[in-house]
């Protein structure tokens with residue numbers, strides 16, 4: 001066992017490796033190679049995060065599970081402001097992903113009913129018709145196209161807009177603000193402005209829906225939760241903002257990067273394209289989620305007491321970061337560095353683990369199960385329109401993916 005006191009730890013982070021590290025240009029789907037070294041090393045590795053904070057990087061599958069399932073680790077941004085990428089201000093209440101139980105689960109529970117498998121399955125026909133619509137529009141506009149702008153981003157943006165009751169015509173507004181919040185190293189003033197504008201936009205909508213409720217999640221929150229005193233208007237606005245923000249860019253990047261991974265692995269792509277078995281497609285989507293694990297840099301916690309993680313003594317008040325991309329590539333999955341759409345990838349950590357595990361995961365699954373096969377079937381000649389080296393990868397964002405994906409058919 002190594003102990004924190006055994007080690008020389010510079011306080012200002014000088015000389016520490018940067019987290020998450022740099023991906024290898026030739027292997028854009030693999031986590032930064034340095035993380036494989038951290039995974040093999042004993043104990044944990046001290047790293048410097050993009051915002052200058054110092055943390056222990058946890059990169060092995062079992063250690064990440066232990067960390068995310070341990071109530072002695074806190075996600076509470078009021079108790080530990082270093083957990084907040086964007087300092088909230090003014091009237092904005094705390095976001096529930098940055099709270100601990102029981103407060104966190106009290107708020108989360110008001111939303112879980114909206115994201116059950118049953119509720120989301122009921123949305124599948126609508127998702128399918130959106131997929132067809134954006135596909136036809138892209139084809140009509142002609143080859144080549146940027147798949148991100150024409151397909152990957154519109155689908156989840158429209159899905160989440162309809163679910164919440166946010167006008168889709170306002171997409172440019174919410175997409176640009178969200179993008180600022182996703183940018184690693186965006187200046188604090190820019191972050192606060194984006195977060196404030198997004199919050200005010202949603203708060204206005206909450207008030208409007210109180211006067212004229214519709215058949216949407218925000219209206220249901222207002223009529224069912226505010227009326228009973230369970231949530232305040234501000235809470236509803238904050239929840240809606242989180243869902244709007246979390247709900248489109250993440251899935252968009254899985255569609256964009258997932259498509260690229262399939263184009264680069266044609267035999268695997270054929271597995272999805274040539275089957276009409278929904279189970280094969282569902283399994284393939286799990287494997288893509290595991291293999292790509294796009295949440296590269298956002299899972300931070302603070303130890304509320306001294307504890308052992310990965311045989312390493314972590315002291316109270318120290319920060320830890322979960323390396324999901326690395327954890328999903330360790331020996332838990334045989335031949336983990338290859339994309340194998342026939343493997344059983346269940347149990348992967350792409351959506352995190354424990355009480356904060358992704359609320360929207362059933363929705364993501366339906367969106368990917370619809371968007372990826374439809375694209376490959378409708379455009380069997382789909383190909384990258386530029387050399388792979390020219391694709392701009394999102395090294396600079398909390399969620400990995402591609403900024404653009406020029407494709408031809």
Ligand code: HEM
Pocket residue numbers: 096097098108160242243246247248250251254294295298299300350351352353355356357358359360361363364
């Ligand atoms: C491919 C798409 C997505 C990925 C990879 C993803 C990944 C994640 C991960 C790793 C977490 C855990 C964060 C933590 O433990 O600190 C998380 C939490 C969360 N996700 Fe997702 N997500 C995706 C899409 C979505 C969508 C579509 C929604 C909403 C419609 C959503 C809503 C949330 C919320 C609200 C939380 C916080 C849950 C809590 O703290 O209780 N996500 N997501």
